[in-house]
Amino acid sequence: MTVQENNTQADETPYIATPNQSNAQSAQSDVFRISSDVVVTALIAIVFLAAGIFIGLLIAGFGTNERQIRVIVEESVSRAIDSRLTALEAIVANNSGSNVSAEELSALVQEAIADANRTQNFRADDDPFLGPDDAPIVMVEFSDFYCSFCGRHFQQTLQPLLEKYDGYLKYVYRDFPSVGGDAAQLTGMAAQCANDQGQFWAYHNYLFTNQNALRTATTDAPSLRTYLINTATELQLDVETFTSCYDSQRHLNDILSDATDAQMVGARGTPAFLINGQLVSGAQSFEYFSNIIDGKLRELGIEPPQRG
Numbered sequence: 001m002t003v004q005e006n007n008t009q010a011d012e013t014p015y016i017a018t019p020n021q022s023n024a025q026s027a028q029s030d031v032f033r034i035s036s037d038v039v040v041t042a043l044i045a046i047v048f049l050a051a052g053i054f055i056g057l058l059i060a061g062f063g064t065n066e067r068q069i070r071v072i073v074e075e076s077v078s079r080a081i082d083s084r085l086t087a088l089e090a091i092v093a094n095n096s097g098s099n100v101s102a103e104e105l106s107a108l109v110q111e112a113i114a115d116a117n118r119t120q121n122f123r124a125d126d127d128p129f130l131g132p133d134d135a136p137i138v139m140v141e142f143s144d145f146y147c148s149f150c151g152r153h154f155q156q157t158l159q160p161l162l163e164k165y166d167g168y169l170k171y172v173y174r175d176f177p178s179v180g181g182d183a184a185q186l187t188g189m190a191a192q193c194a195n196d197q198g199q200f201w202a203y204h205n206y207l208f209t210n211q212n213a214l215r216t217a218t219t220d221a222p223s224l225r226t227y228l229i230n231t232a233t234e235l236q237l238d239v240e241t242f243t244s245c246y247d248s249q250r251h252l253n254d255i256l257s258d259a260t261d262a263q264m265v266g267a268r269g270t271p272a273f274l275i276n277g278q279l280v281s282g283a284q285s286f287e288y289f290s291n292i293i294d295g296k297l298r299e300l301g302i303e304p305p306q307r308g
Contacts (some may be wrong), residue, residue, distance in 0.1 A: 130162060142274075147270040156286070185244065275293060
């Protein structure tokens, strides 16, 4: 069960059809009937989304069975339908009586779908986070407990960001087991089991602080299980409850859904970040993240906190 750092994920961009205009006289009719074309376009995009999720899971080699893949695809497509149709309905309502051409409206649709993709993924509401829930800046990390660059980000950058942007930043952790493979899946599930007892961040911090020990313990599945349970014991969790959660793989679908979302937003390795929808790849410096966050705050009309 030895782990190697390599990228296993794939990304998929939905195809968006563009309505044709035969001549200037038909332009107005195209505008008025675009609502049905837009819905068809959205459904085509969703079909390609489902295919992309399925292919991505196979390429990533996450070891999912048919039932788990079906659940993940159904949940992801359901979220996609909700976000896409909401965005599309707003565009159609705002433009149905205007002189906007079919081509222009199609471009707006593509932009709205891209925005909907980013929104549905970075405003995760069921993942562990630090900071105020209603913070103006939402920073999502897609991470892997076996990723050395993720460990470096934890050791060098995370705490300074939390301190500088206290009150401004909601920091969300999501799993992307691309380096550790099956071992990273299992470790992510263990952290989620700790989260059930309100101890996610203690468990998260312990794993990253002792990353070498985690790697050393990952010789096979039983050895990893022993290490993860011993970690729960060290942190004074209810070990019986933790073990039951871990052995039942209660949070497997949560881990795989996070990984699917990472692929959907274009993450190609770990760590990857979304800062109010802007994708950032790699363990960048504090200054790099700070410049982006300051810019996002100014876009919202908020003066960034002074640097210490």
